[in-house]
Amino acid sequence: MFVTTCIKDKIFQHSTPYRVLLKILRNNYSDNDVDLNVPILCLMTDGWPDHRLTYETVKTSLLLLLLQLDLDMIIAIRTAPNNSWVNPAERCMSILNLALQHSVLARDEMTPEFEKMVKHSSSLNANMANCKPGLREAYLESMTQVIHTVGKRFERMKLKGEPLEVSTGLKESVIQRRMRIVNEVTHAPNSKVNTSASTKELRECTELQDFLQMHCISTHYCFQIMKCVGENPCSYCTMNPARLPDDVLSGLSFLPCPVPDDSGVHYKTFQEVYGKTVDDSHCPSSKQNSDFSEEAQNADKQNRxxxxxxxxxxxxxxxxxxxxxxxxxxxxxxxxxxxxxxxxxxxxxxxxxx
Known part of the structure; x- marks a missing residue:
């Protein structure tokens, strides 16, 4: 077991699954530095906004990950609220906190012009940098020493005798170039599908949504992508056939959601629900709350x-x-x-x- 932590700037380098995982997976689980050794990838996240599976930006990032690693299937799930301790990645947080104990961090100063610009700002965002040429580059350069210092402290830590690996992730320009693969596969215009596209813009892109609807299943706690199984595959699956053997591929299906049995006390076995239509209506958050009236619940939705x-x-x-x-x-x-x-x-x- 090894632990890899990605250190980056939180303002201009958003923590998407593609940025963090592609480089790590290729370095550790790829023989040719392109494809993954296994055709199915399973991920577990804690549900923070950068990894929330209901967001279109995260879905697009996972689709790009599938295309780049030539996977047959991606299963991404998030832990239930207040259960992030189940995620193995959370178990190394205490070690990372130890590495940051008794440390003082301060970025290098930028030019007086840029320092004056950000001095009275409560927060720095990408929009401000886009309005002022050179601010993005100057800020990233000023954060270089901080990122280097944190990385060195993390490299000194171990988990079960194995030293922690430190990665800086992919740059925005690299991700933008590779995002063109999504445009080519889905036939979506580059103006609608790119690294700066919002959830609304991605949701309104018909070409992208048609491709996701054909290959994906999305629920509140799970998002899955799978290549076409059976006859009449799409153009992408025809040019890039599944890597799994035919006998295994024929029985491949989406991961089902828990379904209660007839008693309503226990859940059905995995064998009973596997291969059936994915149904998340039994999720606790999807059920109607019997403590409040329907009118009260509708009022909450209207004023959310x-x-x-x-x-x-x-x-x-x-x-x-x-x-x-x-x-x-x-x-x-x-x-x-x-x-x-x-x-x-x-x-x-x-x-x-x-």
Whole structure:
């Protein structure tokens, strides 16, 4: 067992599965430095936004990984909420934290012009760098020493006697060039499918969505891609046939979701549900909550953009029950003494909206 950690800049180098995994997999599990030794790849993530399997950007990144490694199938799953400890990658976090103990990190200074630009900014983002030529390169250069220092400290750590490997991942320009493979396979225009495309743009790309619908299964906790099985394969699967033997490929199917048995207390065995239609309707988050009425649940859906942790502005006592309640508002400045409230008291819950 070996552990590889990827060190990069979080602003201009997003943590996509493709950036992190391609170089690691080819270095350790490829004989020809191109294809993976095995035709099926299984991944487990903790569900953070950069790896959330319901995001179109992550789906596209996994598709690119399948094309680059010439895989027959990718199975990517995320751990359930509050169960990230099940993910083996989480078990080395304590070792990485030890490596960062008693360390002081500071980036190198940029030119006075760029330092003045970022001095009063609460956060630096890619949009700011795009507006000012040279800022991206200057910032990445100033972070070089920090990345090098952290990497050296990680290399000194071991897990079960094996030293940790350190990787810097792929550069954005390299990923952008290789993203053209997705354009060629799906026939999607480069203007719609690229490294800077948003989830909305990818969702509206008909060519990409048609390809995903033909080869993929997406649920709340799992995303799977598989080459065509059976007759009438698509053009890509015809030019790049499956690497698995025909007798194994004929029985290959998507990983099923847990399905309860007739008693409703236990789940069916894997053999009973394998090969059937993937159904995630039995997922706890997909079930209707019996504690609240349907009207209350619909109200939550309608106000989901406002009822967020980031928009909780104050705590005020409820005029009906006397308990402290959160005040939600889209804006930070709220004069709740003179304003009007939309008061909700449904199913025992009480909250206020501006």
């Amino acid at each position: 953009d406002t009822l967020k942790t980031q928009r909780a502005r104050d705590i005020i006592p409820c005029g009906e029950c006397g308990k402290p309640r959160l005040l939600f508002s889209p804006s930070k400045t709220v004069n709740y003494h003179t304003g009007n409230f939309l008061t909700k008291n449904e199913g025992g819950r009480c909250f206020y909206m501006w």
